[in-house]
Amino acid sequence: xxxxxxxxxxxxxxxxxxxxxxxxxxxxxxxxxxxxRARDLSRExxxxxxQNQSIDDSEAPLARDLRLLVRERIAAGDSDAQVIDFLxxxxxxxxxxxxxxxxxxxxxxxxxxxxLAGGGIALWMHGRRRTRAGAEQDAAALRLTPEEEARINxxxxxxxxxxx
Amino acid sequence: MIAESGHYALVLAFGLALxxxxxxxxxxxxxxxxxxxVARSTAVAQLMFVAASFAALVTLHVSSDFSVANVxxxxxxxxxxxxxxxxxxxxxxxxxLLWVSILALFGGLxxxxxxxxPISLRAHVLAVQAWIASAxxxxxxxxxxxxxRIANPPIEGQDLNPVLQDIGLAVHPPMLYLGYVGFSxxxxxxxxxxxxxxxxAAWARWVRPWTLVAWIFLTAGIAMGSxxxxxxxxxxxxxxWDPVENASLMPWLAGTALLHSLVVMEKRxxxxxxxxxxxxxxxxxxxxxxxxxxxxxxTSVHAFANDPRRGVFILLILCVFIGGSLSLYILRASSLKQxxxxxxxxxxxxxxxxxxxxxxxxxxxxxxTLYPLALEVMTGEKISVGAPFFNLTxxxxxxxxxxxxxxxxxxxxKRGDLLGAAQRxxxxxxxxxxxxxxxWAWTHGxxxxxxxxxxxxxxxxxxxxxxxxxxxxxxxxxPGIAFQRARGLPRSAWGTMFAHAGIxxxxxxxxxxxxxxxxxxxxxxxxxxxxxxxxxxxxESLTPRQGPNYREMVAKFSVLVDxxxxxxxxxxxxxxxxxxATTTEAALLSRGASQLYISLGDVSSDGAIAVRxxxxxxxxxxxxxxxxxxxxxxxxxxxxxxxVGAPKPAKSVRGLQAAE
Numbered sequence: 001x002x003x004x005x006x007x008x009x010x011x012x013x014x015x016x017x018x019x020x021x022x023x024x025x026x027x028x029x030x031x032x033x034x035x036x037r038a039r040d041l042s043r044e045x046x047x048x049x050x051q052n053q054s055i056d057d058s059e060a061p062l063a064r065d066l067r068l069l070v071r072e073r074i075a076a077g078d079s080d081a082q083v084i085d086f087l088x089x090x091x092x093x094x095x096x097x098x099x100x101x102x103x104x105x106x107x108x109x110x111x112x113x114x115x116l117a118g119g120g121i122a123l124w125m126h127g128r129r130r131t132r133a134g135a136e137q138d139a140a141a142l143r144l145t146p147e148e149e150a151r152i153n154x155x156x157x158x159x160x161x162x163x164x
Numbered sequence: 165m166i167a168e169s170g171h172y173a174l175v176l177a178f179g180l181a182l183x184x185x186x187x188x189x190x191x192x193x194x195x196x197x198x199x200x201x202v203a204r205s206t207a208v209a210q211l212m213f214v215a216a217s218f219a220a221l222v223t224l225h226v227s228s229d230f231s232v233a234n235v236x237x238x239x240x241x242x243x244x245x246x247x248x249x250x251x252x253x254x255x256x257x258x259x260x261l262l263w264v265s266i267l268a269l270f271g272g273l274x275x276x277x278x279x280x281x282p283i284s285l286r287a288h289v290l291a292v293q294a295w296i297a298s299a300x301x302x303x304x305x306x307x308x309x310x311x312x313r314i315a316n317p318p319i320e321g322q323d324l325n326p327v328l329q330d331i332g333l334a335v336h337p338p339m340l341y342l343g344y345v346g347f348s349x350x351x352x353x354x355x356x357x358x359x360x361x362x363x364x365a366a367w368a369r370w371v372r373p374w375t376l377v378a379w380i381f382l383t384a385g386i387a388m389g390s391x392x393x394x395x396x397x398x399x400x401x402x403x404x405w406d407p408v409e410n411a412s413l414m415p416w417l418a419g420t421a422l423l424h425s426l427v428v429m430e431k432r433x434x435x436x437x438x439x440x441x442x443x444x445x446x447x448x449x450x451x452x453x454x455x456x457x458x459x460x461x462x463t464s465v466h467a468f469a470n471d472p473r474r475g476v477f478i479l480l481i482l483c484v485f486i487g488g489s490l491s492l493y494i495l496r497a498s499s500l501k502q503x504x505x506x507x508x509x510x511x512x513x514x515x516x517x518x519x520x521x522x523x524x525x526x527x528x529x530x531x532x533t534l535y536p537l538a539l540e541v542m543t544g545e546k547i548s549v550g551a552p553f554f555n556l557t558x559x560x561x562x563x564x565x566x567x568x569x570x571x572x573x574x575x576x577x578k579r580g581d582l583l584g585a586a587q588r589x590x591x592x593x594x595x596x597x598x599x600x601x602x603x604w605a606w607t608h609g610x611x612x613x614x615x616x617x618x619x620x621x622x623x624x625x626x627x628x629x630x631x632x633x634x635x636x637x638x639x640x641x642x643p644g645i646a647f648q649r650a651r652g653l654p655r656s657a658w659g660t661m662f663a664h665a666g667i668x669x670x671x672x673x674x675x676x677x678x679x680x681x682x683x684x685x686x687x688x689x690x691x692x693x694x695x696x697x698x699x700x701x702x703x704e705s706l707t708p709r710q711g712p713n714y715r716e717m718v719a720k721f722s723v724l725v726d727x728x729x730x731x732x733x734x735x736x737x738x739x740x741x742x743x744x745a746t747t748t749e750a751a752l753l754s755r756g757a758s759q760l761y762i763s764l765g766d767v768s769s770d771g772a773i774a775v776r777x778x779x780x781x782x783x784x785x786x787x788x789x790x791x792x793x794x795x796x797x798x799x800x801x802x803x804x805x806x807x808v809g810a811p812k813p814a815k816s817v818r819g820l821q822a823a824e
Contacts, residue, residue, distance in 0.1 A: 022399055024765065025687045025774055046548045051462070052406045054550065057399050097550030104545060108535045112528045112557045119520045130505060 022057050024064070029071050038071050041083055045070070046097050054097055066095075167232050170220025171311040174261075177213040177268065178301035180206045184271075184294035188287035200283050203290035204275045210297065211272030218252075218265045221310055225252050231317035234258060234310040240323035240742055242713045250334040251324040256458065256474075257310035259337060263454065264300045266338075266345045270374075271297065274349060281370060288356035289349075296348055299481045307474045323713065323742040332392030339385030340412055344450040346378025347419055351447035354440045355489055358496040363440065368430035371443070373801055375426060379419045380797035386412050387790035398748035398763040400778050402677070402786055405551045407462045410533040411453030417526035418446040421519045428515050432577055434504045435516070437497045442519070444493060448486040449526070455482050461537065507579040514572035514580075521565040528558050566620050566667070570627020573660060574634070588634060592626035607680075614679040617671060624668035628661045659800030663793045670789025673757070676782040683779075687772040693724075697779035699760060700724040701733070706773060714738045716749070719764055719773060723753060735762040757784040 023042075029035040039056060045066060047058035055063040055070075066087070073083045087095050099105045144152070184206035191199025221234070225248050230236045238255045239248055253262040271293040278286050304310070353371045357363040389412070394402040403409065422442040428435045456462055459475030506512040532549045540546055570592060574585040600619030607614065633639065635657065636649040682697045693702045704720040716738040723731045735751035750763040758781045765774025 022776075023685055025685050028685060044550075044552050046550060052404065052548070052550060057401060057404075092546070094546040094548055097548050098552035098556070099547045099549060104539060104543065105535075105547065108531055108549065108553075109557070111531045112524060112561070115524045115527045116520070116561070119524060123516060123520065127508060 022059055022063070023067065027064070027067055027071065029075065034071075034074050037080060038067070038074055041070050041074075041080060042067055044084075044097050045087060046095050048091065048094060166220050166223050167229070167311040167313060170217045170224070171309065173213045173217040173220065174301065174305065174311075177210050177217065177264075178298065178305060180210040180213065181294045181297040181301055184210060185291055185298055188291045192284045192287050197283060200287035203287045203294075204278075207268075207271045207275035207290050207293070210294070211268040214261075214265050214268040218261055221258060221261060222249060222252050224311075225249065228321065230319065230321050231313055232310075233312045233314050236314060236318055236321045238324050239321040240713055241320060243324065243329070244712055246331070246334060247324060247329045251328070253337050254324050254328045254333060257304070257308045259341075260300070260304050260308050260458065261310055262338065263341055263345060264297060264304065266341045267293070267297050267300065267348060270346060270349050274352075274374075285353075285356055285360065285367075288359055289352045292352035292355045293348060296352075296485065299484070303474075303477050303481065307477055320742075323740065326714065326738065326740040326743060326745050326747050327396060330392065330396050332388060332396060336385060336389045336392055339381050339388060341385075343378050343380075343382025343385050343419075344412070344415060344453060346374065346381060347415060347443075347447040347450050349374040349378070350422065350443040351489070354443035355492060357440060357500075358489075358492045361496060361499050363436050363500050365430050365433045368426050368439065372423075372426045372430060375419065375423055375443075376797055376801050379416075379423055380794045380801070382412070382416050382419060383790050383797065384794045386416060387787045387794075391787050395750050395752055396747075398750050399776070400681075400750070400761050400763070400780065402783075405532075405554045407533045408457055410529050411456045414449040414526050414529050414533075415446055415453060417522050417529065418442060418449050421522040421526070422446050424515045424518050424522075428512050432504045432506065432512055434506060434512055436500050438519070440497065440500070441493060442523075444486075444489045448482075448489070449530075451482050451485060455479060456533070504578070506577070509575065509582045510580040511572065511575045511577045514568060514575055517568055518565065518572065521561055521568075525558055525561045525565075528561065529554070532557070563620070566624050566671070569624055569664060569667070570631070573628075573631045573664075588630065589623075589627055592623050592630050595626040596620065596623035611679055614675050617675040621668040621671040621675070624671070625665045628664035628668070632657065632661050655803035656800040659796040659798075659803070662796030662799060664796075666789040666792030666796060668789070669785050669792060670787075673782050673785025673787075673789060677780050677786060680781045681778060684775075684777045686775055686777075687768065688775050689770075689772045694775070694777055696760075696777050697781075698725065699779065700727075701760070701762070701777060703773075703775070704732075706767070706771075709736075711738065713742065714740045717764070717767065717773075719762075719775070721751070721762060723760065733760065733762055735764050737764045754784060757782045757788070759783050 023039070029038060042056035043054050045055045047053045047055045047060050047063035047066070049060050049062050050058045053063070055066045069087070070083055073086055078086065084096070093099060099108065101109055184203055187206075188200050188203035191197070191202065224232050224235050225239055226245065228235065228239060228241045228248070230239075234255065234257050238251050238258070243251070251258075253259040271290060274281075274286070274293070275290060278289075281289070350371050353367065353374075357367055386409075389409070390402045393404070394400065422439065425435050425439045425442055429439045455475075455478045459478050461475055504512075532553055536547050536549050570589055571582070571585050574580075574588055575582070596619040599622045600615050603615040603618050604612075632650075632653070635653060636646045638646045638650075640646075641649075684694050684696050686694060688694065688703045690703055690705055693700050695701075700723075702722045702724060704722055706717060706719050709716050709718050716736045718734050718736040721733045721735070722729050723733060731753055733751035733753050736749045738747045738749060739745075740747070748763045748765075750761055753760040758779065761778040761780060763776050765776065767773045
């Protein structure tokens with residue numbers, strides 16, 4: 001349901017009469033390799049005044065400022081990690097769309113493998129228990145109870161001698 | 165007058181829901197048939213009253229009665245008729261009314277078509293359905309009344325949010341709600357089974373078609389929403405891992421798992437306890453989605469705290485229903501008898517693996533969506549979880565899922581032959597490797613991910629087709645017999661093939677779009693040309709135009725291939741006068757399954773306009789896949805074996821077929 005996002009996108013647009021495009025022609029760097037790096041970085045950085053948009057997608061002026069900042073740092077010779085560090089130092093972890101692993105986010109990152117492993121182990125144990133229980137049941141079903149034994153002996157004894 | 169009648173009808177529907185919530189339960193307690201049958205008549209009556217209420221709101225919107233606050237805030241007399249109607253659910257109050265209307269619709273359908281249900285089960289199901297309905301009626305009547313009047317009626321309305329004035333919005337929310345709310349039926353059946361303490365294969369047979377209906381609508385609704393965002397929001401993205409999207413993806417993942425576990429339960433009487441849990445979880449996630457979207461908690465935790473009336477109410481509903489049903493589950497699940505045994509390598513085993521992976525995927529989306537909220541509430545620390553996170557965690561889960569997928573239908577129930585299945589899938593494997601090699605050679609030097617993913621997609625599609633080929637004996641028997649057998653094959657088998665192939669097709673679209681998307685961002689003046697992916701786009705003219713409730717700047721592009729004009733594209737930028745807001749209307753040109761996409765930016769002082777042009781290879785497959793999946797669902801639903809109450813054919817012409 002994109003309704004809410006649409007509403008928010010609109011709210012953002014409405015606040016700026018001069019709604020512009022995400023990446024604008026005048027922002028693009030002349031060096032294609034550097035521009036590609038800037039675009040990749042932009043996709044991992046959040047426009048902080050928008051709802052869940054990267055600065056690459058966003059039309060907000062803040063996103064434009066950040067895009068220009070990223071390009072400025074790249075032009076100054078920063079590595080990708082340095083650019084990220086610079087932005088985090090300035091704007092906090094909130095700017096990262098992919099949170100870094102730390103004591104507050106380990107659950108976020110490890111829930112998927114833990115759930116998968118936990119689910120797998122639970123299934124395996126459950127399966128084993130059920131198979132064993134099932135095998136015992138089967139074995140129990142194969143053995144006759146004393147009453148059944150007696151009844152069969154009775155039936156055999158009752159058969160005419162000629163058919164024995 | 166109409167507003168008051170609508171309001172009154174809603175109050176009556178609430179009253180009926182209260183009766184429906186209690187009387188049938190008492191009837192089931194006392195074994196009193198007349199009381200149990202009350203569920204039926206009240207469910208139908210409730211549907212009629214809520215439908216009347218909804219019709220009243222539509223009438224108010226169509227007749228532009230601005231004395232009603234909801235109409236004033238969301239409509240405009242100049243708005244085209246279609247958007248006057250769709251504007252009914254383009255706002256909080258109206259969409260909640262649509263929500264309960266659909267809930268009542270499902271309840272009514274169970275009442276009308278549930279003739280062959282055991283009477284006490286039907287009474288319980290409808291009563292549980294009415295509990296949910298009562299809660300939401302109360303919510304609407306106390307916090308979100310769409311029929312409120314304004315003391316001094318204004319002459320003109322404030323117009324609907326322009327982004328929402330689009331045909332995509334006309335159909336997207338109702339579809340999505342039919343999906344969300346449709347899962348309430350499996351929830352009600354699950355709770356009823358827990359109350360009655362009895363559940364068997366017949367139960368699964370009753371629940372399956374309802375779950376399938378909800379799943380079909382949800383699949384189509386999500387796909388439609390994604391396409392709507394793609395062309396309406398103007399930056400060519402089609403999935404943003406936005407919390408609102410995630411809210412609809414979670415029930416879909418859980419619902420897909422449920423659909424598969426119901427198969428096991430119906431055919432083999434196994435996985436009962438798990439299926440009940442999944443039914444509860446699926447609808448709980450639908451409720452959670454409603455909460456996330458409707459409470460405003462997503463915008464910011466603080467906005468939620470500032471105006472908590474609605475949010476707290478839905479949160480309360482959420483807690484009561486999820487907490488209540490899970491407590492009931494814990495209390496009663498052990499009383500349900502375990503069913504058939506199976507070896508790990510078997511059809512059941514494959515479906516269990518499907519369930520494990522889908523629920524893990526669902527848990528990933530859940531934690532990614534709610535973690536930032538929870539962290540902020542608990543520590544005040546703000547983090548963002550966006551697309552890069554989900555691509556890293558959610559994506560990999562689909563690799564084992566898709567590898568295992570073609571094996572599932574080829575394995576026998578109880579104990580399967582993995583080696584045999586692998587041998588039968590050999591052709592699919594070769595097809596996948598061949599395509600992988602071709603793509604690899606063709607894009608040499610490109611990413612290694614794309615050819616691998618496309619190979620996997622081809623494996624899934626070929627695997628789905630091979631299952632059918634094997635079963636009808638094509639190439640093995642004479643074409644005549646194969647055709648006979650194809651006709652005799654249960655429709656659900658065809659449905660499985662289409663749904664499974666649909667996943668592969670969507671994957672091809674996703675990979676192509678993300679890997680080989682070309683983009684050109686530039687400023688253009690009339691007469692300028694831009695080249696992209698072998699096309700030349702020439703900006704012919706820029707002209708202003710007046711629409712019914714907006715002004716727009718229209719750009720006309722000629723699309724040229726080898727210097728020859730093949731088509732024109734007219735993207736525009738609209739300015740809605742009433743709200744002073746602008747929207748970009750992107751122009752799309754489909755060439756096969758690929759698309760050219762143009763959206764406009766600002767006009768600069770010298771008359772040049774900023775333009776974004778994309779070429780998106782095979783992008784349409786992203787939505788064609790889900791459409792195929794939904795189509796598979798429809799085929800499966802039309803299978804007479806699934807239609808509740810369809811008598812079994814006395815002598816089956818399918819006698820020769822494996823009975824699946």
